Amino acid sequence: MPDDGRTTGRQPQPGGGYNFRAGGRRNAVPPELLEARSRRHSEWLLPAAVILAGVLVVVAIGFIVSRSIRNDEPAAVAPVQPPALGEFPATPGNQFPIPLASDSASPSPSPPPSSPSPSASRTTQPSRKERPSESPGSVSIARTGISRNVDLTAEGSRDWVHWGEQSTFSLERKSDGAFQILEGAPTAPRFRHGLSPQRFSWTGGAPVDHSDGTPTGIRTCDKGNGFTISAPATTSTRTLKIYAGARGARGKLTAKLSVGGASATSTFTEQSNNLATTAFVITYKAPKNGKINLSWITDASFDDDCGGVALEAATLR
Template sequence: PRQRPPTPPPSPSLTPTPAPKPTTPLLSVDRADVPAMVDLTHLGTRDWVHWGLRGPDSVVRKRGGSGEIRDEGGPGARSSYDTDPELFGWRDGAPVQGEGGTSTGIHTCDVGNGFRLAVLGSGELRTVHLFAGLWMARGRLDVRLSTGGPTSTLRLEDPHTNHSAQFVVRFRVAPGQKLLISWTNEQTFNDCGNVALRAVALR
């Protein structure tokens, strides 16, 4: 007698792989005092940058850091100084491996001049510590995401002497997008009223 062909086994049901959830952009900015001593190695677990250690073009970065912090220039000539009351130190820098405590930074005079920075996104929530200051000026901090949305603006002013601040920025954007930071001299109260940049740490 003719035999029936064997019944094929049932096909296994395939569970579709869920599509990755899109990254929801997030941005918040706060201001805090600068500690008397800032340990960049401790604070910048992913990346950090310090400016002005050995002149206006001197930049020290975290050795083996992520490279997510970018200096994107800004209008105005940069000069170095060494008169801030707070000190910065590190143990994992390049090209300068260690620094016990420096009061150096860079500044730029005149209204409209300043600094532009960017931090690359990773899809994860990140915290940026921006250490900035001014001397006889009013500085304007503008922070926004490259994905769009509103700009967060904070101001710092001292018409008589120098003043420093720690701006704490928490953000999240997808890989390939950026956090954009602008620190600008909005008003001066002296021939060289200026805004200053010292360091940025990322964790």
């Protein structure tokens, strides 16, 4: 063998390996590089396959839809051509002659029946009577003088009452008067007095059976204080008489129906400290059964000590 170290085959390399000579086969590729290259190929091949499959699905769906649309379109209908004139006979057979108007005068048409006039066809409706408005009733007040002796039994044929015979809150009345005259709730101040210049007498009373004549009554003081009274009201005229007084005050009497709304007022004044008396005659009539309500109130007080109104008796007939 030549001593220049050349050989016709592979020469051993350090470490026991072999190599190829220049101009021979390439060096072998390591396995790690082959695995990396295979992984890169799989990374782009899989997405490409998915995209291609999606494109194919879309194309297939479009093809199916286009076919269904073409199948649903109606077939074109050939336009109907009108027949040629030569296909019909000039004179149609079995034609009836058309009658023509004659020269003779045609009868005049009968006039249409006349329609009935609205006034004749309208049914007469009975006129409705308007309901008359309810009467407010009537109330009037007259003030009169008083005789020295007053017989309550003779005046009060329906009922009568007297205040203060026994005490401040005592009320003597007609025993069979059915409590038609009623006083409202008492108010303070309230005093019994014996200052009336009249004498009130009665028989057939309760709780006091009779009296030969008493000057007693009740009174109050100061503005706004007073008494309230009520009695029945009907469609018949009735008369309620109030025996009242004032001492150093001006009193105001108001009478009003509970139904209908009619009312009236009157006043009585006594400037001095002496008790002055008067009689109010209230004549009233209601549109239907109800009540007459009265208030006898101190409208003004002229006495700082005890100016006010007084009340002695009342009769109803």
